[in-house]
Amino acid sequence: MSGDTQAITADSLLNFSLHDSPGHLLRRCQQLAVDLYTMEVGANGLTPRQFALLLAVYQKAGISQVDLVRQTGIDRSTVAEMVARLIKRGLLVRQRTENDRRTNALAITAEGERQLRLAQPGVMRSQERLISPIPVNRRAEFIAMLQQLIEQLEQNP
Template sequence: MSGEKTTQAVSDSDDLATFNLYDAPGHLLRRCQQLAVDLYTLEVGINGLTPRQFALLLAIYQNSGISQVDLVRLTGIDRSTVAEMVARLIKRGLLVRQRTETDRRTNALAITPEGEAQLRAAKPGVERTQDRILHPIPPAQREAFIAALRSLVEGLEQKP
């Protein structure tokens, strides 16, 4: 068989040949995420907050004193990534971290004035991004689409 190429006949019963990625929810969600990040970068700017930084800072702004454990639950960003992001945002002067009085093992996070300024600067671009993401969906279906996405997230977050 040296040097010979073998070809596999493709038939309608071949489950790999007939699998359509554009019917696969996981693939479509990944593509939507890629496109959403591209739109976000266009609207917020390459030097602005990343989508995860925006989510983290917003969650902390809305929940001043939140612990990193609660931040993981609230944002869905994994624990090690949150720890790295928090450290970088503290180094950039966008967050502060203090030990809580009730549990000295727990850190309470708060946004700094500079962090709030960057959050406010990014918000118009974030809103434009959300509008652009929803644009292909007819206006009458947008609320149901968001509700379906929320149901999907809530259902998938449930532990089996």
């Protein structure tokens, strides 16, 4: 047995607590965040990732798909699929950039902006419900710690 395998014994598994496991807790929080989002925005509204993509494009018209991946944290192949579907639904448009004909610039359509504006009140309610258990005076610290986790893990996977 290797040293790593020897450390995992039946007793250590009995003592392992999912309730103290950061990965498990973050996954549970994500599940609850999506549930709250869906309750507030509605099952027929934009999904959280669609909202993130459309918002990023709205805030930075002409953004490339590569920059959209960086901005949202959604993987490249998923962004490509989502962009294609959002274009098909008439929420985004894509055109080649003049500087680099291999790069696509994305822009939101009037309908895409309308969908964003329809979803925004529900998104804001879901965010408020999500953070409501955190004392008001600790919320900025909590958000900063989440941002720190993301930044550090992206730099050092």
